[in-house]
Amino acid sequence: MNKIQKIIIFRPFFVGFCTFVISCLISVAPVYILHVLHVKSYFQDFRMHIGDLSATLATLVDANLHKQLTKPEDINTQTYKQAITPLVKFHNANPKIFYVYTMREEGEKIYYILDTMSDERLNLGRPRLESTQIMEEVITEDLEDKEWIEVQKQGKTYINERFETDNYGTFLSAHSPFYDEQGKLEGFVGVDYDTATFQEGVQKYKEAFFISLFWCLGFSVVLSIITTLFALGLRKKYLEVEKLSKYDFLTGLYNRNTFQILLEKTIKTLQRTNEHLFFIIIDIDDFKEINDTYGHQIGDQAIVKIAQILQKQIRNSDVLARFGGDEFLIYLHDKDENAAQYLLHRLEEKLVNEIIVINKEISLKLSLSIGYTKCHENCSYESLLNRADEALYISKATGKGIATFKA
Template sequence: MSTKYRIVSSIIFLLLLLSIGLSVLNYYIILQSTKKQLEYSDIPLSTTNIYNEIQKNLIEPNLVSSVMAQDTFLKEWLIHEEHDVESITEYLKSIRKKYGLLTVFLASDKTNKYYTSKGLVEEMSRKRERNLWYYKFKDNNLENEINIDYNKYADNNLIMFINHKIFNANQKMIGAVGVGIKVFYINEMLKQARKTYKLNVYFINEKGRVVLKEEAFNSFHSTRHNSELNDALINPTGGTLKHKYNSQEYITHSKYIPELDLYLIVEAKVSDFTSDVISTFYINLIISLLITTLILLVVLRMVSRNNEKLEHLAQHDTLTSLMNRRSFNDALEQLILRNQRKEQKNSIIFLDIDDFKRVNDTKGHQIGDKVLVRVSKILKETLRQTDLVARWGGEEFIVLCIDSEISDAELIAENIRVKIQNDKELQELLTHELTASFGVTKIAKGESSLELIKRVDKALYKAKEEGKNRIVLSV
């Protein structure tokens, strides 16, 4: 592999390595930053926001139910005035209207009667399945509970009931009061949390059982019971746990809600939050590769142009832009090799500017250089495109006349000699005519380049001896 291609390959490799390396490093840094922000900032903040929404939608009804259970009016009514159905109906109706609740109820333990904002609804019985909730609630040790059930007195909708026991002064249960909220609204709230925050939200009790979740959502916790989750999340101060399920990474955060005696669980699938990072990585990588490609094209162009310049400098004379001695010799050697296989009609013209040293001495090297440039231009204008011309050295020039007999070369040399002597531009530079001496010879079969140059050089030397400004043939 040439030096040029080694350099280009190295540049390509380094640029690609730099481009891809920086993109991967940037992706890794952003990914880790996103995960940390998700764990320590986004999820806790979102949990607080969701808690505030829950407080608005769930905690307020729970507080209403709790306050009703402590209301002295209700206690007095249950103990002494249960016959006054109208007053309790108005009371329940006002509570329902004030807080925009689906239903408000009161159950009397003494009479087993069930009241709503519509008045006396029924007399409850342990034998009636729809009334069993009350007796189960009465028999347990809890002062309040949340349960979800269908209610025939609320259009048979699935309702979440928040129930509180009512106690007299002796802490004996005298009834139960509660409010009902449509599960539809709760489901919408949880769905909105998922859509807005990309978070799955559900509620678990102290035993780790999911008691409330979005209808269409199967939580990790509910689909696969995990004691590690329970230990980390069921904590009054809340907790955070990173875990995997089905090859997906999750971050789960919990917050205890004492008003409901439930744990709010906020579950984030990490890929939902890093998908943009991955997309950004690929976009950045593509942009980076495009920029790298553009840079490579520019570098390749520069290397190619510089290489062309170097090759030109290596093969051409810097002053006249003609071939230099080395490149001419290479071309001559190739021609001689071909001539050995099959003799061809090729000739050499060797010329030297007469008295050029005097030009430099009297006019200066700057004028001397201009003379050389002008002579080289005359040579290029006079010669055929197939001919080769080079600056041999100093004020010497050599011409390879392709497919030319020595007589043809002599005519070419004479044409050059006349043009140099009569050139107006040279005369203006020097204020006198410039002349040149020529040696001309034919390339003989089996002759080396050294022998050829030696013969034509002798012919040139003879032209100088005979008075200059003339052509001498070496046959």
């Protein structure tokens, strides 16, 4: 039996746990990977949508009017309204937009020129529905990271990779360049888009993921239970087969093969322990008459009763086995060379007055013939059995209930 077979048979619950873990890895990992890929794909689609809005908005900006709004002193109401009205209409047509604004680079600074969200409207938390008054001052901002500016100078739309949050909410930004009639870069238009719809979509993906996860875990649990039950079944069958191979089916004692294996192991330790080893063979007298008179079923019950008596008289260190038929084997090891005689004396005292009750109608008075020997140098199971069997033959020939020793 290899290690894997031993684990399956002797550790069924561990096998079930391993099945659960492996099943989870196999089933949950792909589901999780697909979920992550779906969310990433959805995020990219969301970014592309905002980028498209920004690019579309860039086509609506009048670059010539925008140039006239660079200096506050040059701004008049009519010019401002003409410039911002397309932005306001675009904003109103897309209510998920937080801000629409334009910017212009001058030197090392970025100037915010137009926007569709006033401070008052910002506090109210809703988009502007009409244009603002003339901006009284230009808002400037120093920039440390100009990557988004450089991308737009190349004629591309820059879409932010991360969300931003202010006191109005969480949004994602996109910026696109716009040009004057000569094709010269005039400025940039920006769109800050509400991420609530994206979060709602992600939540739906999460719900689908958790439902899939629930089914995967359920499948893994069921599979682990089935595997555990299968391993328990194998263990039960193995133990049954092992019991049949090691024990006598009638008495529950060791069988002769197991007895021989244990004896040979004990013989190997004798030199180290300096103990005496005795080998005993026991035969029930006139057992054939019991079978002939009462039948084999009563005979089997008598064998079981004798086995129980022998089991009670031996020590925990002694080994008892059924040799076959009505014969039993015992070996014992002890530093006391009279240990075997003490055991035989206990058996004699037990059986002298013992009436073996089979049932209400049948009670038997039985005696045992015994042959025993002692292990000498280089002894073996075969040599001990032969000498003890010769001693038993002498006991049988001499009379009933006699124990004979053969050196």
